[in-house]
Amino acid sequence: MSLVHPLRTTRTKKDFLTLLDYSGNEIIDLLNLAKDLKKQGESAPPLLKGKILGMIFEKSSTRTRVSFEAAMLKLGGHAIHLSTRDIQMGRGETVSDTAKVLSGYLDGIMIRTFHQSTVEELARNSTIPVINGLTDDFHPCQALADLLTILEYKGSFKGKKVTYIGDGNNVAHSLLIASVKVGMDCTIITPKNYEPKAEIVSYAKEIAKQTGAIVEVTNDPISGVKNSDVIYTDVWASMGQESEAEERMAHFEPYQVNQELVSHAKKDYIFMHCLPAHRGEEVTAEIIDGHHSVVFPEAENRLHAQKALLVHLMS
Numbered sequence: 001m002s003l004v005h006p007l008r009t010t011r012t013k014k015d016f017l018t019l020l021d022y023s024g025n026e027i028i029d030l031l032n033l034a035k036d037l038k039k040q041g042e043s044a045p046p047l048l049k050g051k052i053l054g055m056i057f058e059k060s061s062t063r064t065r066v067s068f069e070a071a072m073l074k075l076g077g078h079a080i081h082l083s084t085r086d087i088q089m090g091r092g093e094t095v096s097d098t099a100k101v102l103s104g105y106l107d108g109i110m111i112r113t114f115h116q117s118t119v120e121e122l123a124r125n126s127t128i129p130v131i132n133g134l135t136d137d138f139h140p141c142q143a144l145a146d147l148l149t150i151l152e153y154k155g156s157f158k159g160k161k162v163t164y165i166g167d168g169n170n171v172a173h174s175l176l177i178a179s180v181k182v183g184m185d186c187t188i189i190t191p192k193n194y195e196p197k198a199e200i201v202s203y204a205k206e207i208a209k210q211t212g213a214i215v216e217v218t219n220d221p222i223s224g225v226k227n228s229d230v231i232y233t234d235v236w237a238s239m240g241q242e243s244e245a246e247e248r249m250a251h252f253e254p255y256q257v258n259q260e261l262v263s264h265a266k267k268d269y270i271f272m273h274c275l276p277a278h279r280g281e282e283v284t285a286e287i288i289d290g291h292h293s294v295v296f297p298e299a300e301n302r303l304h305a306q307k308a309l310l311v312h313l314m315s
Helices: 024-043 063-074 095-103 116-125 140-154 170-181 198-211 221-225 242-255 295-314
Strands: 052-057 078-083 108-112 130-134 161-165 185-189 215-218 230-233 270-273
Touching (some): 024 140, 024 170, 024 295, 052 063, 063 078, 063 130, 063 295, 095 116, 116 130, 140 170, 140 230, 170 185, 170 198, 198 215, 215 221
Parallel strands (some): 052 078, 185 215, 230 270
16 A cells, blocks of 8 residues: 655656655666666667756756766757756746746756755646656655665665665655665664654655565664665755854764774675765765775766656656
């Protein structure tokens, strides 16, 4: 039975707004398609020939912009970069009007913005697929690439434990949901008062009852990291939180991923990070640049996961 919750959309068309909308089997299907497209490489057929993706950016981006644009080009399509500084949405045109206009020009929309409600409104008012490229609450495209990377390096999700340490932010939310959807245990370790949103943890625990996964949220880094197959972290102050950076530094310092901390994980653990990284803050250079790190294959997998997603939504 599907979990019903306030964030779940009633999909009358294909969208990718949050992984709460996708079953474990649907996620696995996307990952299998991503593996196939990655294996085919440059010989992959132009499955999106003649298709156009509009990419709306309220937040700056490296991996999201380049991976989506490259994915469209490699699949025979085209992508248009739409900064909110350049389109009327940034000057007061409503999200609903923007959605209706772009639906007449494009075959899909990817948006990277602040509020989840903006993505939901865009999807409600468009007749073409809408992809959440990042909001303050979710980063589902990153989580899809993370699952692809874990599958490549660990072979399966069964019996595996992924541990996220740091801020209980959008990356933590989507990683938690993605993990339990495919039956993988997930532990979130944060300082007090920086835990993931309670309702998202609640949704994850309900899903975990169906998939057999274990969900844990703790403030204790050492106990949380024990028996981890995957250790994952993110920056301590995300975009829009720059004014909090100094205060956050004091709270997060004991949560740095360093050699002492990872010594409590499994010997063959892999280290992941959504990037950009701040070496010497959330992670030491010896870990992110060490032989356990898979951060650059993980970053490349944004391309392959998004190729699969675009084919699923737009072909």
